[in-house]
Amino acid sequence: MKNAFTYKNLEDIAGDCKKRGLPIRFEKHLDILYEPVEVGGRKAGNRLAIHPMEGSDASADGKPGELTFRRWKRFGSGGAKIIWGEAAAVAPEGRSNPHQLMMRKENSAELAELVKQTRHAHREKFGIAADLLIGIQLTHAGRQCSEKPFIAFHSPVHDSFGVPGLKGKPIPADYPIASDDYLKSLEDAYLEAARVAKDAGFDFVDIKQCHSYLPNELLAARSRPGDYGGSLKNRRRFIFNVVRRIRETLGDEILVASRLNVYDGVPHKKDSKTGEGAPVAYEIPYVWGWGADQRNPQKEDLSEPKKLVEALSSLGVAMFSISVGSPYWSPHLVRPFNKPVTGEYLSPEHPLVGVYRHFRLTDEMQRAFPIVPMLGAGYSWLRQFLLNAAAANIAEGGVAIAGVGRTAFAYPDFAADGRERGTLNSRKVCLADSMCSNMLRAWTDAGEKVPAGCPVRDSKYKPFCKELK
Numbered sequence: 001m002k003n004a005f006t007y008k009n010l011e012d013i014a015g016d017c018k019k020r021g022l023p024i025r026f027e028k029h030l031d032i033l034y035e036p037v038e039v040g041g042r043k044a045g046n047r048l049a050i051h052p053m054e055g056s057d058a059s060a061d062g063k064p065g066e067l068t069f070r071r072w073k074r075f076g077s078g079g080a081k082i083i084w085g086e087a088a089a090v091a092p093e094g095r096s097n098p099h100q101l102m103m104r105k106e107n108s109a110e111l112a113e114l115v116k117q118t119r120h121a122h123r124e125k126f127g128i129a130a131d132l133l134i135g136i137q138l139t140h141a142g143r144q145c146s147e148k149p150f151i152a153f154h155s156p157v158h159d160s161f162g163v164p165g166l167k168g169k170p171i172p173a174d175y176p177i178a179s180d181d182y183l184k185s186l187e188d189a190y191l192e193a194a195r196v197a198k199d200a201g202f203d204f205v206d207i208k209q210c211h212s213y214l215p216n217e218l219l220a221a222r223s224r225p226g227d228y229g230g231s232l233k234n235r236r237r238f239i240f241n242v243v244r245r246i247r248e249t250l251g252d253e254i255l256v257a258s259r260l261n262v263y264d265g266v267p268h269k270k271d272s273k274t275g276e277g278a279p280v281a282y283e284i285p286y287v288w289g290w291g292a293d294q295r296n297p298q299k300e301d302l303s304e305p306k307k308l309v310e311a312l313s314s315l316g317v318a319m320f321s322i323s324v325g326s327p328y329w330s331p332h333l334v335r336p337f338n339k340p341v342t343g344e345y346l347s348p349e350h351p352l353v354g355v356y357r358h359f360r361l362t363d364e365m366q367r368a369f370p371i372v373p374m375l376g377a378g379y380s381w382l383r384q385f386l387l388n389a390a391a392a393n394i395a396e397g398g399v400a401i402a403g404v405g406r407t408a409f410a411y412p413d414f415a416a417d418g419r420e421r422g423t424l425n426s427r428k429v430c431l432a433d434s435m436c437s438n439m440l441r442a443w444t445d446a447g448e449k450v451p452a453g454c455p456v457r458d459s460k461y462k463p464f465c466k467e468l469k
């Protein structure tokens with residue numbers, strides 16, 4: 001699937017979708033994207049968002065660095081009215097890499113400056129920033145922490161994958177699970193992080209429950225003993241406590257949102273013959289996946305995710321961003337790609353199948369809760385036609401807001417261009433070749449972290465490419 005993207009115009013891509021039996025639609029006119037949308041009593045000036053995209057460019061103590069400021073200011077002047085800031089750790093040991101942002105009091109001044117400069121960049125370009133919502137994603141990387149893994153439960157399927165905190169080795173059978181006391185202390189850390197976000201001027205915090213990080217893993221902790229495992233009531237205890245405490249303590253001073261996996265899927269490994277991703281062996285019932293049908297986990301079962309969204313909405317979560325899969329063991333689910341991360345598996349499906357999975361599952365969630373604003377993902381693979389698909393999805397009621405991830409690195413002003421030109425520039429779009437993901441994981445020989453960006457479209461990142469190891 002080196003480059004499965006060969007379409008010259010909307011008719012080409014629409015025709016191929018039809019041929020493949022994928023009901024992805026494209027709307028020629030983009031006006032609907034530039035209509036405002038209400039989020040928790042606030043207004044976002046259009047229906048385009050920038051998804052969280054980690055740049056791995058914070059200082060060792062989690063303060064935004066020079067490249068963080070540059071990236072965010074480019075997002076600010078890009079025209080999307082929701083900037084959903086990247087993963088920022090609630091505790092030092094919860095970082096997925098040592099150059100991740102950290103939401104701690106000591107970083108308050110720099111975080112406030114980041115928000116101020118992002119807003120300023122937006123106001124300079126568009127004359128108004130009151131309709132711009134800026135959020136930050138609160139995270140604990142759980143199994144993927146860079147210092148040492150924190151696992152919610154042992155899983156024969158997931159434990160076989162190497163993790164950064166054990167220098168790429170799998171989780172041993174006697175590795176301790178994160179204790180209930182530790183989880184309780186983390187609830188305090190999330191509240192503290194939300195307070196830091198509020199003081200810094202963020203409009204919302206996202207309690208991240210996706211991509212196999214700790215709160216996502218807890219949702220699937222059927223086999224875990226104690227207060228946080230077993231029944232759905234226990235598995236959702238952590239997110240409930242966090243949301244409840246933030247809402248009770250900070251009230252309407254900051255909105256609460258959540259990026260939620262609705263389908264974890266089954267981990268994949270590289271097939272030695274084809275080089276493609278293939279599901280690992282598993283037993284039925286498959287109890288290790290959230291939103292996965294226990295009798296056939298390669299199919300979704302959204303009944304629990306729907307119950308969760310219903311309950312969290314009534315606790316005051318104002319907006320959801322819907323995602324699927326894990327960048328560690330099912331990247332084709334999270335971000336449909338042409339070229340894989342170096343050394344990893346080739347996509348086992350045509351990327352349009354992955355794009356449509358995102359659209360279909362988001363559509364199912366949005367239709368179940370039509371008044372709750374939801375964001376969809378998986379748009380970047382569509383390149384210059386992504387806004388046309390977004391407009392069609394929004395017009396049909398299948399999603400309220402379209403978010404872009406990789407495209408935001410490549411083409412941060414995609415929203416402004418769509419408005420001015422009525423179309424996107426094919427020379428600026430993301431090529432889905434996994435360069436940014438390669439960078440996110442890379443270290444130099446000298447032991448320096450490589451920052452993540454788009455070396456194809458942004459010359460600032462070209463020099464770092466040489467460093468990819």
Ligand SMILES: Cc1cc2nc3c(=O)[nH]c(=O)nc-3n(C[C@H](O)[C@H](O)[C@H](O)COP(=O)(O)O)c2cc1C
Pocket residue numbers: 051052053054055086087137208210211259323334335336377378379380381403404405406407436437440452
């Ligand atoms: C380099 C890189 C960094 C990312 N960082 C985050 C992150 O901090 N938080 C998050 O929820 N998702 C993150 N993602 C996932 C994206 O937000 C997005 O869901 C994914 O790329 C699919 O959307 P797209 O097709 O528009 O790229 C990241 C993806 C990449 C490639």
